[in-house]
Amino acid sequence: MRFNDILGQEKQLNIINTYIEKSSLSGGYIFSGPEGVGKKAFAKIIAQKMNCTAQQDRPCGACSSCLKIEKLQHPDLHIIEADNSQIKIEDIRTLQREANFRPYEGVMKVFIIDDAHRLNSEAANSLLKVLEEPPGDSLIILITHKPQNIFKTILSRCKIIRFSPLAIAVLEDILVKDYFVDRSRAHFLASYAEGRLGQALKLKDSGIFEEKNRIFDSLALSGKPLERNLAGQNREQLRSCLNILASWFRDIYMLKAGIADSGLIHLDRRSDLLKLARDFSFKHLDGILTTISESMFYLDSNINSKLILHNLGAQLWKA
Ligand SMILES: [Zn+2]
Incomplete structure (x- = not known):
């Protein structure tokens, strides 16, 4: 620092x-x-x-x-x-x-x-x-x-x-200039940490940037059953996955609603998001985001995680 x-x-x-x-x-x-x-x-x-x-x-x-x-x-x-x-x-x-x-x-x-x-x-x-x-x-x-x-x-x-969180653009600049993070990572970290410097620094070396793209490629884009893809993860890891998944669908929703590029969390994958924005209706996206937040709640209530993921997967891939 x-x-x-x-x-x-x-x-x-x-x-x-x-x-x-x-x-x-x-x-x-x-x-x-x-x-x-x-x-x-x-x-x-x-x-x-x-x-x-x-x-x-x-x-x-x-x-x-x-x-x-x-x-x-x-x-x-x-x-x-x-x-x-x-x-x-x-x-x-x-x-x-x-x-x-x-x-x-x-x-x-x-x-x-x-x-x-x-x-x-x-x-x-x-x-x-x-x-x-x-x-x-x-x-x-x-x-x-x-x-x-x-x-x-x-x-x-x-x-x-x-103290309050920093503006996303300000934190992004700090990460680039003082911590030598490349621009697209810095944008993601600043947005995902919601402007909280300490949080962004904690995430910086955690591998979350690769992880969030892995989750996007293997889950959001694959159409494979979630319970198979996420087998063997503990509840804490599942919660983190769901958080990341929610941020992806939040971006698709916002892109569809016409948000400026700077407001996207996953700006590095803008073109992929744009394709998905065409495939999903607002109603479907609403349903997905609600199901993700319910799934988090169920995870906290100790309900069988396989069941939770099956339920979420059904919501994701329904036509
Ligand atoms: Zn001194």
Whole structure:
């Protein structure tokens, strides 16, 4: 993650810069927004910005401080994560103790509490003591996608910065320029991740691009029974397949409805989609999308997966 990745999050960056200019960036902050939109990456960039040793254009991304933070090896960067669904009180006690020391190497100690909605009341009370009298050289960033589950006492002591998904085109550009992903993959990843940078990066090396095309070629185009094609997949894999299948039929539907090319998830297969758009009626596509979403529901309800796939296949290939 580099500084350029802040592209698309200018609003949040401006807010932080204002605090820095007023020399009032300390104490508690809550970064709230959907999962995978880059909240934690942004928090790390702030840690770099505060501790970078370059004379200008901080963070430089190249000094020893920036590199240590990037690798999570800086002694003034502390990342606290939930263990078994809860954030341990011992971790917050350590934070409480560490916050009172001066920074070891840098200018500011940065504590990032991931999934901060997992603080139990004991840990929250302990954290509250630090937030009530925050040392000037400590920054505590709470990351959450469930701000409604954060204790009100904590909320009232923190400044809240909201994050939203990036525009698809912005994320596509980030993937191309900063992660050297080719354009058609980048378009797919940005669209499929719905503008969430973290999610797109997670998918990037997962082989999903090949997988989604395999699913399209072997399932959507073949007309073979789904239950035979997908035999041996566990429920998690089936759910992922169904998600991908839904995105294909969503594209066919949208193409038929006249959506602009940039709105397609599978832009790399536009001509194949166009052929299918002629073969399927809106009513048929409606039926398929409904059956896929019902199939997901049945998968969660532990109904026999062979039966679910047989049912879905019958809907797909009916004339
Ligand atoms: Zn630096």
